[in-house]
Amino acid sequence: MSFTLKRTQCVLPVFFLVLAGISPALAQDVRVETQQQARVRAEITQEEETTEEPTDPELGDINLVSRAPRPKMFTFSTLQTLNYSSNAFLTRDNTLDDFFWNGGVGASFVPYATRNFTPRLSLGQSWFRYEDFPELDFDSQTLALDLKYDLDRNDTWSVIGSYAVARLYSPDDATGEFYRYGFLNASISRFSQIGSAPFYLNVTGGAYWRHGDPSASDRVSGYFNVAAIYNICEKVQLWGFTRPEVQHYTHDLSGSSRDDFNVTVGASLIWNPQDYLSVGTTVSYVGNFSTVGVRRYDLVTPTVFIGAQWAF
Amino acid sequence: MFTRTCQKAASRGLISRSRRGALSLVVLLSILCPAGLASGADLSQAVLRRKENVVTRAPNLSAQAQPIAQGAVIDDGSVVRTGTASKAELLFPDLTLARLGSNSNFSFDAKARAMNATQGAVLFGKPSNSGKIELKSGAISGAITGSTGFISTVPMAGIGKAGQTRSNGKGATTLLGMLEGKFQGGSRWTDAAGREHTTSFRLGPGEMIVARPDSPPRQFQFDIPRFLKTSPLVKGFAPLPNAEAIARAVAAYEADERAGFIDKSNVMVSTKPRVAWEGQFPPNTEPGVNNLPPNDPFPHPGPAGVIRAQLVWNTSADLDLYLTLPNGQVVSFANVSVTFNNGRAIARLDRDNTGEQSNFPPNIRVENIVVNGIPLSGLYTFIVNNFNSPSGSDAFTLRVFYNGQLQVLTGNLAGGQNSQPIVVQVPRP
Numbered sequence: 001m002s003f004t005l006k007r008t009q010c011v012l013p014v015f016f017l018v019l020a021g022i023s024p025a026l027a028q029d030v031r032v033e034t035q036q037q038a039r040v041r042a043e044i045t046q047e048e049e050t051t052e053e054p055t056d057p058e059l060g061d062i063n064l065v066s067r068a069p070r071p072k073m074f075t076f077s078t079l080q081t082l083n084y085s086s087n088a089f090l091t092r093d094n095t096l097d098d099f100f101w102n103g104g105v106g107a108s109f110v111p112y113a114t115r116n117f118t119p120r121l122s123l124g125q126s127w128f129r130y131e132d133f134p135e136l137d138f139d140s141q142t143l144a145l146d147l148k149y150d151l152d153r154n155d156t157w158s159v160i161g162s163y164a165v166a167r168l169y170s171p172d173d174a175t176g177e178f179y180r181y182g183f184l185n186a187s188i189s190r191f192s193q194i195g196s197a198p199f200y201l202n203v204t205g206g207a208y209w210r211h212g213d214p215s216a217s218d219r220v221s222g223y224f225n226v227a228a229i230y231n232i233c234e235k236v237q238l239w240g241f242t243r244p245e246v247q248h249y250t251h252d253l254s255g256s257s258r259d260d261f262n263v264t265v266g267a268s269l270i271w272n273p274q275d276y277l278s279v280g281t282t283v284s285y286v287g288n289f290s291t292v293g294v295r296r297y298d299l300v301t302p303t304v305f306i307g308a309q310w311a312f
Numbered sequence: 313m314f315t316r317t318c319q320k321a322a323s324r325g326l327i328s329r330s331r332r333g334a335l336s337l338v339v340l341l342s343i344l345c346p347a348g349l350a351s352g353a354d355l356s357q358a359v360l361r362r363k364e365n366v367v368t369r370a371p372n373l374s375a376q377a378q379p380i381a382q383g384a385v386i387d388d389g390s391v392v393r394t395g396t397a398s399k400a401e402l403l404f405p406d407l408t409l410a411r412l413g414s415n416s417n418f419s420f421d422a423k424a425r426a427m428n429a430t431q432g433a434v435l436f437g438k439p440s441n442s443g444k445i446e447l448k449s450g451a452i453s454g455a456i457t458g459s460t461g462f463i464s465t466v467p468m469a470g471i472g473k474a475g476q477t478r479s480n481g482k483g484a485t486t487l488l489g490m491l492e493g494k495f496q497g498g499s500r501w502t503d504a505a506g507r508e509h510t511t512s513f514r515l516g517p518g519e520m521i522v523a524r525p526d527s528p529p530r531q532f533q534f535d536i537p538r539f540l541k542t543s544p545l546v547k548g549f550a551p552l553p554n555a556e557a558i559a560r561a562v563a564a565y566e567a568d569e570r571a572g573f574i575d576k577s578n579v580m581v582s583t584k585p586r587v588a589w590e591g592q593f594p595p596n597t598e599p600g601v602n603n604l605p606p607n608d609p610f611p612h613p614g615p616a617g618v619i620r621a622q623l624v625w626n627t628s629a630d631l632d633l634y635l636t637l638p639n640g641q642v643v644s645f646a647n648v649s650v651t652f653n654n655g656r657a658i659a660r661l662d663r664d665n666t667g668e669q670s671n672f673p674p675n676i677r678v679e680n681i682v683v684n685g686i687p688l689s690g691l692y693t694f695i696v697n698n699f700n701s702p703s704g705s706d707a708f709t710l711r712v713f714y715n716g717q718l719q720v721l722t723g724n725l726a727g728g729q730n731s732q733p734i735v736v737q738v739p740r741p
Contacts, residue, residue: 058545059433063538115572
C-alpha cells in the first residue's frame with residue numbers, strides 16, 4: 001500500500017465534509033490523517049502478530065525494522081463533486097433546494113518532517129456553481145499551515161495546531177471579494193482499532209477561533225469529531241461520522257449574544273480503484289440550533305465525488 | 313552509451329580463465345547488447361562472469377550436471393547449480409545479472425523473459441532501460457523492470473507420510489526483498505480447506521515478503537545498509553548495475569533513520585554459515601561417544617557406503633533426511649531404496665525415526681542414508697525436513713561424508729521447515 005494512496009484517502013474526507021456544509025474548522029480538524037493512521041496501524045498489527053523470522057545466511061544480515069511512511073514533500077490534488085442541497089440558503093423557513101458543483105485543486109508542501117512532527121503548508125482553490133441560484137456562486141482561496149505532532153510512536157495520540165487565511169469572492173466582477181477571514185485551530189485526537197477487525201475509531205476534541213471581515217461570522221467554538229472507519233476490503237471503506245459543535249458568535253448581526261449548537265451526522269462510501277484515484281459518495285445531515293431563532297436550519301446534502309492526487 | 317556499457321561488461325567477462333568462454337562472451341555481448349537494450353530484456357544467453365568453487369550446468373532439471381568454467385556461455389533453458397561454499401555470477405546481454413549463493417538452482421527462459429530460482433539464494437540486478445522480465449521462485453512470481461533485490465527459496469521434497477498430516481503443508485519458504493526499484497507480483501498459497509489463493513503484493517526499496525504455499529505471505533521491512541554491508545553476494549563483487557539507485561535508496565533509508573521514522577527490531581538474521589566444519593577427516597570430539605570404530609567420521613554407528621549421510625537430533629520431533637540423486641530421484645521415508653546408474657548403484661535410508669523412540673541413549677535419534685556401488689556422477693543433495701515438531705523448533709546435526717571429506721550442518725528447524733542442503737559432487741570417471 002503506497003503512501004500516495006494513504007494521502008489520497010486522508011484528503012478526501014476533508015473535501016466531503018466541507019461539502020456537507022460544515023465550517024472550515026472541521027476541514028482543518030480532519031487533517032489528522034485518519035485514514036493514513038488506519039493503514040499504518042494495519043501494517044503494524046500485521047508485524048506484531050508475526051512469529052516468522054525470514055532467514056537465509058547466504059544472503060546477508062537481514063535486520064527487520066519498522067519503517068513509518070515519510071510524508072511526501074509535494075502533493076497535488078483535485079476533487080470534483082456534484083451535490084444536492086436541501087437548503088441552499090440555510091434558512092429556517094421557506095427552504096429552497098438546488099444542485100451545485102464544487103471543484104477544487106490544491107497543493108501542499110512539507111519542508112521537513114520527523115517521525116513525530118509534520119508541518120504542512122497548503123494552498124487551495126475552490127469553485128462553487130449553483131444550478132438555479134447563480135447569485136450563490138463563489139470561489140475561494142485558502143492558505144493554511146498545519147503543525148501535527150504525534151504524542152506516541154504507535155500513532156494513537158496526536159495534536160494539531162493550524163492557522164489558515166482565506167478569501168471568498170464572487171465570479172461576478174461587480175461583487176468581487178466579499179469575505180476574508182483567519183482561522184486558528186487546536187485539537188487533540190485519539191486513533192484506535194476496535195477489536196481485531198479492520199474497524200477504526202478516531203475521536204477528536206478541539207477548539208477554534210474564526211475572525212473575519214466582515215465580522216458577522218466571527219466565532220469561537222468547541223467541538224468533538226467522531227469518525228468510524230471500516231475497511232470493507234483493501235480498496236473500499238465505509239465511513240460514519242458525527243460532529244457536535246458549540247459556537248459562540250462574537251459579532252452577530254442581531255446585535256445580541258448568539259450561541260449555536262451545530263451537529264453533523266453522515267456516512268460515506270469510498271472506493272480507491274488506483275493509488276491516485278478515489279471515487280465515492282456521501283450523505284450528511286446538518287442541524288443548526290441557535291439562540292437566534294432565524295439562524296436555525298436543517299440541511300441534507302448527498303454528494304458524489306471523484307478525486308485524484310499525485311504526491312512525490 | 314550502450315556500446316560503451318557493453319564493452320565494459322565484456323571486459324569484465326574477460327577475467328575468464330577460459331579463452332573460448334571469453335571469446336564467446338565478447339561475441340555474445342557485441343551482437344546482442346544493442347538488440348537487447350533496444351528491444352527489451354534479453355535472456356537468451358548468459359555468461360558465467362564469476363565463479364567460486366563448484367558451479368555446474370545441466371540442460372534441464374533432471375539431466376546430469378557438468379562443471380563449467382568461468383566465462384562459459386549458458387544457453388536459455390539450462391539449469392545452473394552451485395555447490396556448498398560456492399558462488400556464481402551470471403551476466404545477460406541486457407546487463408541483467410544474477411548472483412547465486414551456495415547450493416542454488418537457477419534457470420532462465422528467453423521466450424518468456426523469465427528467471428527461475430528454484431532453490432537457494434539469488435541476488436538480481438536489472439538495468440531499467442531493458443524492459444520487463446518475470447521472476448519466479450517458490451510460491452512467488454512477478455515482474456521487475458529496473459530493480460535490484462534478492463530472493464531465496466528452500467524447497468521441500470514434498471512427500472507426506474501415510475497416516476500423518478503436515479501441520480503447515482509442504483512446499484518451500486521463499487523470501488524476496490528489494491534494495492531499489494519495485495517488484496509487483498503475487499504469492500500462491502493454499503488454505504487449510506484446500507482452497508487456492510493468490511495474494512498480490514508490491515514491494516519497494518527496503519521491503520521484503522516471506523511466502524509459503526500454505527499461508528498468506530507476510531510483509532516486512534529491513535535494514536538496507538546493513539544488508540549491503542554484510543551480504544556475501546554484494547561484498548567482493550563488482551558494483552551492481554543500478555548503483556546510483558541503490559545509493560539513493562540507502563540515502564533515503566539513512567535520512568528516515570535520522571528523522572526517527574525507523575524503529576529497529578531485535579530480529580536479526582546472521583550471515584554466519586551453518587556449516588560448522590568442513591575439511592579433511594576430523595577427530596571425533598562429540599561427548600558421550602565411546603564405542604565407535606576408530607576414525608569413523610560419524611558419532612553414531614551406521615551402515616557403510618561410498619557416500620554416507622547421518623542425521624542426528626535429540627527431541628521427539630519427526631525429522632526426516634532426504635537425498636536427491638543426480639537423476640532427480642529422491643530417497644526418503646517415502647522411497648527408502650533407489651537403484652540407479654543402470655543398476656550399478658543403490659541409495660538406501662536405514663530407518664524412518666518418527667521421533668517416538670531413541671536409537672542411542674539417552675535420547676539420540678538417528679537416520680542414515682548411504683549410497684553404495686558405482687554412483688552416477690553429478691550432484692547428491694541432502695536436506696533435513698522437520699515433518700512434525702511438538703516443541704516448535706528442534707536442533708539437528710547433519711553429516712555427509714564422501715571421498716575423505718566431511719561436511720557438517722547444524723541448525724534449528726521449526727515444524728515444516730527445511731534445512732539448507734549439503735551437496736556433494738561425484739566427478740565423472
